[in-house]
Amino acid sequence: MLKRETAALLDDPWQLALISYIPLLGIIGLWLLFSAGLPRQLPVAVVDLDQSQISRALARQLQANPVTKPISYTDLSSAVDAMQQAEVYALLVFPHGFKRDLLTGKSPTIDIRYNSQFLLVGKLLSSQLQASMADGLKPLAALKQLAAGVPKAKVAVNLSPVSSQTTALFNRNNNYVGFLVPPVLIALLQLVAMMVFANSLNRELRWNTTAEWMSLGMWKGIAAKVLFYTPIVMLHGGFILALIYLYLDVPIAGSLTLLLVAQLLMLLAVWLVVLLIFFALKDSARVISFCTAMFAPAFAFMGVTFPTHEMPALAQWWREIMPSSHYIETHIAVVSYGQGWLATLPQFASYWGFLLLLIPISVLTKKGFNAVDKCNIPLAPKEH
Amino acid sequence: MSFLQLIISELKAILADKTIVLTVFGGVLFYAILYPLPYLNQVPTEQQLVVVDHDHSSLSRQLIRHADASAKIAVIAKVGSIDEAKSWIESGRAHGLLVIPADFRRDLLLGRGVTLSYGGDASYFLIYSAVAEGLISVGLDAGKSVQRLGLLAQGHGAQAAELSLNVVKLNSIPAFNPSLGYTPYVVPGLFLLILHQTLLIGTSILGASQWKETGYWQQVSPLKLVCGRMAAFMCIYTLLTSFYVGYCYYWYEVSLQASFSTVALLLLPFLLSTTAAGIAFSCLFSRRDLPTQVLLLVSMPILFVSGFVWPTALIPDSVVAISQIFPAVPGIMAMLELNQMGASWQSIMPQWLQLWAMTAVYFVLAYWGVKTRLASD
Numbered sequence: 066m067l068k069r070e071t072a073a074l075l076d077d078p079w080q081l082a083l084i085s086y087i088p089l090l091g092i093i094g095l096w097l098l099f100s101a102g103l104p105r106q107l108p109v110a111v112v113d114l115d116q117s118q119i120s121r122a123l124a125r126q127l128q129a130n131p132v133t134k135p136i137s138y139t140d141l142s143s144a145v146d147a148m149q150q151a152e153v154y155a156l157l158v159f160p161h162g163f164k165r166d167l168l169t170g171k172s173p174t175i176d177i178r179y180n181s182q183f184l185l186v187g188k189l190l191s192s193q194l195q196a197s198m199a200d201g202l203k204p205l206a207a208l209k210q211l212a213a214g215v216p217k218a219k220v221a222v223n224l225s226p227v228s229s230q231t232t233a234l235f236n237r238n239n240n241y242v243g244f245l246v247p248p249v250l251i252a253l254l255q256l257v258a259m260m261v262f263a264n265s266l267n268r269e270l271r272w273n274t275t276a277e278w279m280s281l282g283m284w285k286g287i288a289a290k291v292l293f294y295t296p297i298v299m300l301h302g303g304f305i306l307a308l309i310y311l312y313l314d315v316p317i318a319g320s321l322t323l324l325l326v327a328q329l330l331m332l333l334a335v336w337l338v339v340l341l342i343f344f345a346l347k348d349s350a351r352v353i354s355f356c357t358a359m360f361a362p363a364f365a366f367m368g369v370t371f372p373t374h375e376m377p378a379l380a381q382w383w384r385e386i387m388p389s390s391h392y393i394e395t396h397i398a399v400v401s402y403g404q405g406w407l408a409t410l411p412q413f414a415s416y417w418g419f420l421l422l423l424i425p426i427s428v429l430t431k432k433g434f435n436a437v438d439k440c441n442i443p444l445a446p447k448e449h
Numbered sequence: 450m451s452f453l454q455l456i457i458s459e460l461k462a463i464l465a466d467k468t469i470v471l472t473v474f475g476g477v478l479f480y481a482i483l484y485p486l487p488y489l490n491q492v493p494t495e496q497q498l499v500v501v502d503h504d505h506s507s508l509s510r511q512l513i514r515h516a517d518a519s520a521k522i523a524v525i526a527k528v529g530s531i532d533e534a535k536s537w538i539e540s541g542r543a544h545g546l547l548v549i550p551a552d553f554r555r556d557l558l559l560g561r562g563v564t565l566s567y568g569g570d571a572s573y574f575l576i577y578s579a580v581a582e583g584l585i586s587v588g589l590d591a592g593k594s595v596q597r598l599g600l601l602a603q604g605h606g607a608q609a610a611e612l613s614l615n616v617v618k619l620n621s622i623p624a625f626n627p628s629l630g631y632t633p634y635v636v637p638g639l640f641l642l643i644l645h646q647t648l649l650i651g652t653s654i655l656g657a658s659q660w661k662e663t664g665y666w667q668q669v670s671p672l673k674l675v676c677g678r679m680a681a682f683m684c685i686y687t688l689l690t691s692f693y694v695g696y697c698y699y700w701y702e703v704s705l706q707a708s709f710s711t712v713a714l715l716l717l718p719f720l721l722s723t724t725a726a727g728i729a730f731s732c733l734f735s736r737r738d739l740p741t742q743v744l745l746l747v748s749m750p751i752l753f754v755s756g757f758v759w760p761t762a763l764i765p766d767s768v769v770a771i772s773q774i775f776p777a778v779p780g781i782m783a784m785l786e787l788n789q790m791g792a793s794w795q796s797i798m799p800q801w802l803q804l805w806a807m808t809a810v811y812f813v814l815a816y817w818g819v820k821t822r823l824a825s826d
Contacts, residue, residue: 067796078464079736079742083742089748090535091746093751094750094768095557095749095750095753097764097765097768098750098753098754098759098764098768099753099759100765101764102628102765104760105762105763106713106762107760107762108762110512137529143508145702146564146793146796147790148624149786149790149791149792149793149796150786150790150796150797151756151785151786152791153759154637165711167616167617169610171612172615172616172618174617174618174619174620175617175618175619175620175624175806176620176622177619177620177621178621178622178623178624179621179622179623180623180624180625180790181623181624181625181626181627181629181634182625182626182634182757182785182789182790183628183634183756183757183758183760184626184631184634185574185758185759186760187623187626187629188578188629191621192578192582192625193623194621196621196781198617198619199619202616202617205616206616209613209616209649219560220613221562222561222562223560223596223599225562225592226562226563226592226595226596227557227562227563227564227565227589227591227595228562228563228565228592228593228597229563229564229565229566229567229584229585230565230566230567231566231567231581231584231585232567232568233567233568233569233571233577233581234538234567234568234569234570234571235570235571235572236571236572237571239571239574239577241759244571244572249749249753250712251569251625252749253746253749256745256746257746258743260742264738264742266643267738283501284457289707348467348468348486348581349737350466350468350738350739350741351523352469352738353477353738353742354471354472354650354741355467355471357741357742357745358471358472358475358476360750361745362480362483362484364749365484365486365487365488365499366487366575368487369491369572369573370574370575371487371488372493372496372576373577375487375490375491375493375494376479376486376489377486377487377489377490380486380487380489382593383483383486384487395469397572398539398541400572401538401570401572402538404539429668435617441752
């Protein structure tokens with residue numbers, strides 16, 4: 066049976082591409098996309114209507130911040146245009162008379178607008194710009210305190226009696242490669258796995274070889290395909306882990322072997338879902354379309370970008386159907402918290418729902434045989 | 450066969466093919482509900498936080514109450530040590546921690562500086578930023594109230610104290626997506642991508658299933674067939690696009706700034722170029738199940754490269770250059786600039802012209818491909 070699968074694989078150029086270079090291209094392409102890792106040098110429009118020494122010093126403060134790259138605009142309207150065309154992601158205005166107001170004890174306003182249509186960039190810039198400005202204004206406030214006769218030792222405490230230390234736990238420098246790339250690649254792996262397996266099943270329909278495939282009995286036929294394709298797809302899963310955690314050296318607290326076992330379980334769950342759809346539909350293009358419709362949005366439901374517990378109940382149910390969202394929980398627990406084997410077992414057990422799929426699959430396969438044989442004759446000329 | 454008859458037989462062929470109907474109509478309607486589903490609550494609020502209070506003073510308790518009052522944070526427990534807090538976070542029961550040092554109140558009253566420590570689980574960025582933003586504003590507030598007390602005690606007037614606390618006002622306001630919501634951020638770009646992908650898949654499956662068969666498509670010239678097919682798909686997609694851009698954008702509270710006519714004018718070359726690209730693409734296939742797979746694999750990269758998830762400036766230039774062959778990439782950017790960010794029509798001219806140029810190029814490719822396919826039979 067395994068030999069038969071090998072022959073079938075070698076005969077099908079697309080399937081061969083799908084298990085060799087296509088996932089590699091996809092993995093490397095997606096990693097290249099995010100390879101910058103940390104957002105740096107994001108363009109920010111600065112409109113300095115004051116042109117004073119203080120406003121220029123504050124603008125230089127932005128230059129010193131690695132995240133922002135100030136671009137000077139002489140008037141507001143051209144800066145607004147640049148903002149609307151997404152040439153700059155934020156806009157900062159020093160009002161006319163800024164220095165005068167500061168010196169005369171009125172509190173002037175610095176206007177900051179950030180592009181929240183690009184949510185990720187906008188939020189980052191908002192906090193960075195505020196931090197830069199607050200920092201830039203400290204020396205001025207310190208000068209004022211000193212002038213008022215406050216001893217130098219007390220100035221710093223007077224300025225900020227409560228200072229804060231914010232720590233990003235588990236992903237110390239907020240690296241996007243560690244945060245976004247693993248779930249994106251897992252979503253890709255799941256898609257590839259789904260297609261590979263669906264293609265292999267569809268092939269039996271296309272060449273009208275279901276009888277030959279089932280000759281050793283239904284479950285043996287399926288087992289042959291599972292045994293054949295699981296190691297191949299696992300290789301790609303292993304490549305993803307090796308790329309991120311060995312080659313790129315993204316910190317990982319737990320063990321890679323545990324992640325591989327988790328991937329194996331995810332793949333088995335994917336196989337079960339594909340089998341169910343295949344036996345329910347029995348038409349190659351429709352099987353692919355249906356699987357695509359199911360698995361394409363998997364990334365949105367993983368709960369990495371938008372937290373799971375904030376999703377509506379319906380979304381959480383749908384999430385349970387996606388093998389990738391079960392996997393990603395284990396992944397984050399192992400990578401971030403260094404979760405061990407024992408603590409992972411309950412997570413593995415959460416796949417039990419997929420075993421229930423075996424019941425409809427076995428019902429459908431029993432029924433399916435006759436149906437396949439009957440409808441194959443009219444289908445055959447249409448399908449190749 | 451007249452042109453009108455051709456369009457009608459195209460429409461019949463599309464509607465008779467269950468797979469195409471499933472992808473085009475089913476996909477578009479199903480995704481309109483499914484994709485934004487996780488994001489319906491818009492912003493993460495009330496993230497669970499554990500507090501390690503080493504001070505146990507009136508001030509530290511007040512600080513905890515203030516933290517709990519913040520919309521972004523919910524204090525769920527007080528624990529004895531940082532290790533214990535860590536295990537709460539690791540088991541997923543909490544997402545952040547706040548450490549109040551010993552002698553917090555005493556030091557503040559004596560005029561010594563104190564440091565509050567915050568931590569958030571940065572495995573999830575949105576949770577982390579909610580926790581950090583919430584706690585920082587609580588910390589700043591606590592600092593200010595202590596400062597104000599000190600100034601008042603030294604005999605400053607209330608107004609002067611206020612002024613010396615806020616030397617400069619920072620007026621930081623989000624532009625374009627004022628609620629910072631997640632659906633207004635994701636939906637406009639994503640929905641255009643769904644239209645783009647289903648349109649490509651629909652045209653490709655139709656082509657792939659026809660090349661080796663005989664039918665009405667062999668009775669007309671390739672030029673006429675391409676035009677007829679584009680017209681048929683434009684009929685269907687004008688409806689579907691109107692549903693997405695007209696109704697779903699409104700339903701999902703996307704900010705809308707452009708007028709109907711400018712949006713329509715932008716979408717015209719977007720749909721035309723995508724249809725032409727789909728027909729050209731369909732000439733590469735003779736198996737009906739392949740186009741879906743190829744297009745599925747490229748959809749995630751297109752989404753990330755289109756520039757609203759991850760800034761284009763940070764993507765390697767070569768990747769950006771390659772991505773320009775997909776009509777969705779200039780299409781999404783132009784739509785966001787025009788409709789969500791309120792740019793003028795002139796400023797999206799480059800993308801608009803690029804879409805027209807793509808229409809021309811893909812039309813020629815489609816013509817050439819169909820001609821070769823039909824001739825080889």
